[in-house]
Amino acid sequence: MNIPRVFNKKNRILLSELTKTDFKIRYQGSVLGYLWALLRPLMMFAILYIVFAKLLRIGNDIPHYPVYLLCGTTMWSFFTECTSQGIQAIVSRGDLIRKISFPKYIVVVSATLTAVINMLINVGVIIIFALINHVEFSPMCLLIIPAIIELYLLSLGIAFLLGSINVKYRDITSIWDVIIQALFYAVPIIYPITMVANTSPLAAKIILLNPISQTIQDIRYGLITQETITTWNFLNSPLALIPILITITILVFGALVFRKKSKFFAEEV
């Protein structure tokens, strides 16, 4: 796969047309339309905020906790949307794959780009929330850019890997739903990582080796408060590179598996 061909003009047009279609279709026939891209994550945030921050009183010691929580839920929604849409992309676009010849990765990337658009809109909301909450922005907020890119590449790698297996074994979709549920509690979204670190530093270290935790904590560190525990300031050793290595490994392995299997998608889907 040589890079100039991967991003040639024809493929770029196809990618943008498919992404536009995905985005238009998603909210067809709903009264509020595109607004749902904003409302859904905000409602999820509201529920979690009421249950965990107000009723269970978690996170009262963290500055700007609502924004901190919103950051986590937004990035989590992005990860789940990206992976679930990406994994199903080949199967749901089976009609195209059976009838025309084009690079199959376009379908997966276009499915994830819808999630990227939603996420970017929501990052805008986070920033507005942060301003209302009097969060002070520092140049460190630029840290969110590499962190978001890392999270996206991780999601893409998972989508390539599991998406190509899903063509033959549709069980993957259901299995991934369960894994997502489990992962939600393995990532410090609703609970602050300090809570874990106080009782078991080892458990906190293991949690922070997960690239999803690492990126979410980095984003909180950059955007909200530098009191945030991150992988690198908590582990303080070369071990902090592990999440990045995991991301690269999944992406490369996923892309290789996808390339090998994509030859036969048209026959199997």
Added chain:
Amino acid sequence: MKRKLGTRSEIITDGDVAISVKDLHKSFNLPTEKSSSLKQVIFNRLRGVKGYRRQKVLKGLNFKIKKGEFIGIVGRNGSGKSTLLKILAGIYYPEKGEIIIDGNLVPFIELGVGFNPELTGRENVYLNGALLGFSNEEMDAMYNDIWEFAELKDFQDQKLKNYSSGMQVRLAFSIAIRAQGDILLLDEVLAVGDAAFQQKCNNYFSKLRNDNQTVILVTHSMENVRKFCTRAILIENGEITKDGDPNEVANAYTKLWD
């Protein structure tokens, strides 16, 4: 532009030849029972059952298509002609053998690929155009002609689901005939529509024939084979049983039922 599919290595540079196919084989794994779930796969492994059987669809095809030929490919359902077309189009991969394609090949396995009922006619035209490999500028330039030809100008901002099926075909056809390629692959795509529409299809075929466009047409209509093709190929059970004069091939095809 030369494109090569398959395993063998030597490339013949014969200026006349548009497509060269050598010893082309293709098999599919057909599931013998529902094996698309993990449970069934594990079950089958434990019992030592494969869960599928190998079906040979193409058994060593050899032919060359010269530039400017209008080739008809005929055969009964399940003879392998659509599989052949899909391999030529790059949708399926050849299992064994070699295919050399000299030139830009534009396949139409179906009209209106990617048409979405929830989108407007306008949006569908751009989507379908992108799938056929047109750039946005090219689409802008031919946009009005497409609607003019389809005679559907008043419907361009209606959703496609509000079109009748005939209207959808007309729109898809109007986009498809804009495609410019050195080689056109047509799979039975033009067998739909009313009499007036059939007339337009015939005019289109005649034009292709007069322009010496290289065309490969898969069809069941012996009338079209006799009228337009310069050569025809009969495929039976994955093998070429007749290759040559369209009238003789059409006769051989009709005799399959006698």
